[in-house]
Amino acid sequence: MSLAIAQSTPTGAAIGGVVSKAYAFGEVVECELLRRSFNQVYGLKFADGRRVVARLSAERPRGAPKVEYEAALLGHLRARNVPVANCLPTRDGTVATMVTLPEGERPLMLFEHLDGEMTGEALPDVEAFGRGLARLHDAAQDFVATESHYTLDLNYLLESPLRLLLTAPTMTEELRTQFTELGSRLHQRISSMDGLTQVVCHGDSHGQNNFVTSGQGEDRVASFFDFDDAGPGYLAFELAVYAWSTHPHSVSGKLDEKALARWQHFIAAYRKERPIPAADLQAVPAFMAVRHFWLLGEYAGRIPIWGSQAMPTAYLRKQFELLTNWETLTIPESNLP
Known part of the structure; x- marks a missing residue:
């Protein structure tokens, strides 16, 4: 029997696999779920030591995620020397990759890691x-x-x-x-x-x-x-x-x-x-x-x-x-x- 799913939570390993395929940063050696709240947020580390943050957008009452707007605004702010966690493009140059889950497709975005x-x-x-x-x-x-x-x-x-x-x-x-x-x-x-x-x-x-x-x-x-x-x-x-x-x-x-x-x-x-x-x-x-x-x-x-x-x-x-x-x-x- 097929059941409707409200929202699933992929494992860190699963998200690491998606990122390895969709982004040109090499092998993901670590990926952990940092937070499950309005979205699901993951911390990743690549083989070369680079660290990034992935956000799997959840279905939201306020409407579909505005990933294109968000990425454009971040790029604008970075160009004006405002310290922000900039969006990292996929290997195809898009601002997000779509992840297919039991409840449907959800966008996954990658961002620079910030210290502090x-x-x-x-x-x-x-x-x-x-x-x-x-x-x-x-x-x-x-x-x-x-x-x-x-x-x-x-x-x-x-x-x-x-x-x-x-x-x-x-x-x-x-x-x-x-x-x-x-x-x-x-x-x-x-x-x-x-x-x-x-x-x-x-x-x-x-x-x-x-x-x-x-x-x-x-x-x-x-x-x-x-x-x-x-x-x-x-x-x-x-x-x-x-x-x-x-x-x-x-x-x-x-x-x-x-x-x-x-x-x-x-x-x-x-x-x-x-x-x-x-x-x-x-x-x-x-x-x-x-x-x-x-x-x-x-x-x-x-x-x-x-x-x-x-x-x-x-x-x-x-x-x-x-x-x-x-x-x-x-x-x-x-x-x-």
Whole structure:
């Protein structure tokens, strides 16, 4: 009997075999699964000592992977000296190779290996992250997209995720009404904001999609990877992703002094490279809620893979309470020079 498969996880050895055939880098001597989350990520080593990272894109609620756009953006940023994990072409010159799996074909991309550690609590590393993100935005200003891409507007960030969230099998009628009304208020609130800045967004700039290392002329340098959420969108959303990542995700959670210091040093470092209009900073709390809606939609869209109890009803109630409290959330602006 043939069974439908939601999502399979190839072994490291299997991915190593695919890469050996599709890429002209020689024999793969090591390949391990690094992470199984929204995508499956593998670390590989070739016989000549070269190290790379492979990403097997998963089916995603937000639409098909935009691999051509991602590769073009990475090439543009690299040409402007922004440290990124560039896409490595296949032996045929394409940006990805298609892997046939029980659930269908999925694109596999290869990227340069980056050294360093993710942005943590050390303020010099937080500053490197803020400085690097500002330079990334500057370098992408003249990027012209000729490929299909995500557009990080309210439909993508809020409306579509909300529709997915409402279909969760653990959603009650009461919660469905509450989330719908909350999403509508948030949409109206942001729609009434004038003059919000648009940038080419990394899309998932929470400080864990970059590594920080020592650099020349600066204490620390941030290098960026994982651009599969990238696309044109709101600067306020891009900044809010980091604020969202530092803020406690509990109903009564408040920023403590350490978290507030990280946020302020991040903003101060960004501002030294690139101005942030007041309207965008004021919009950050609203976009923190948008970011949370986006994530809940991503989770809901993966229930066929993760199971309904990845989002039990009790969890949904807590998320509604959290988002309700965030309607009145304010974040102090940085008073650092």
